Amino acid sequence: MSQETPTTATTVEQHAGETVDPEITGRVIVTAMAGGFIGTVLMLPVLVGIPDLLGLFVTEPITRFAGFAAFFGYEPTLLLGVFLFGIGGVVALPVTFVVVGAFLPPESPEYLRGVSFATLYWAGFVPAFWPGADVFVTASFIVFSLLAHWVYGLALGYTLDRFVGIPQHEV
Numbered sequence: 630m631s632q633e634t635p636t637t638a639t640t641v642e643q644h645a646g647e648t649v650d651p652e653i654t655g656r657v658i659v660t661a662m663a664g665g666f667i668g669t670v671l672m673l674p675v676l677v678g679i680p681d682l683l684g685l686f687v688t689e690p691i692t693r694f695a696g697f698a699a700f701f702g703y704e705p706t707l708l709l710g711v712f713l714f715g716i717g718g719v720v721a722l723p724v725t726f727v728v729v730g731a732f733l734p735p736e737s738p739e740y741l742r743g744v745s746f747a748t749l750y751w752a753g754f755v756p757a758f759w760p761g762a763d764v765f766v767t768a769s770f771i772v773f774s775l776l777a778h779w780v781y782g783l784a785l786g787y788t789l790d791r792f793v794g795i796p797q798h799e800v
Contacts (some may be wrong), residue, residue, distance in 0.1 A: 631637050643645060653727055653796045657789070664743075665723035665789030668781035676777035685769050690758040718781065722750060726785060731797045740793045743786020751778040 680686040691710035698705050698713075726746050733742040751774060760770050790796055 645742035646799045653798070657727055657793050657796060658724060660722060660793045661723035661785070662719055663717045664785040665726075665781075667788055668743075668747075669718035671784050672718075672777040674779040675773055675780055680769060680773050683769070685766050687760045687762060687766070690760060691783050694757060694777070722746075723789075726789070727796055730786070730789070730795045738790070740783070740786035740790035742795060743781070743782035743784070743789070747782025748775075749780040751775055754778065 634747055678684055688707050689715065692705050692707050693710075694704075695705035695707075695710035695713055703709060726743065730739075730742050730746060733745040735741050735745070754774060755771065758770075758774070760766055762770075786795070
């Protein structure tokens with residue numbers, strides 16, 4: 630007979646070097662939303678502040694983003710566009726990250742998965758908020774928006790990883 634101890638049905642199989650996987654709970658969702666809020670606040674100086682100081686910030690794409698509100702009888706405005714942008718950064722993207730973050734690179738450190746996630750969303754952000762201006766404004770938009778999304782992803786990933794861990798699950 631071997632010296633191994635029998636395993637029970639409640640034992641979690643774990644490979645060497647891995648940690649116990651956190652579940653997706655209300656606390657995880659709230660922490661992710663807090664990280665999304667922090668990320669949204671931190672990305673604004675890069676996305677809006679610096680371009681505005683350089684005279685490059687264009688508000689028309691934000692108003693255009695709110696255009697789908699006309700379907701519900703609301704007129705698209707800059708304020709509505711900013712509100713929807715904020716809701717996306719604080720609610721929609723963090724909840725999505727909680728679900729897909731386990732499948733993103735890098736394996737370590739896990740908080741950098743937020744940067745991978747934000748880069749993927751940046752690829753959709755660029756055409757949605759395309760400034761339609763000259764080459765310098767467009768190039769500046771691409772650079773500043775990518776940097777801003779990396780700041781957002783870093784804040785989101787770090788906050789979630791630091792306080793509750795990034796949920797790891799299998800499909």
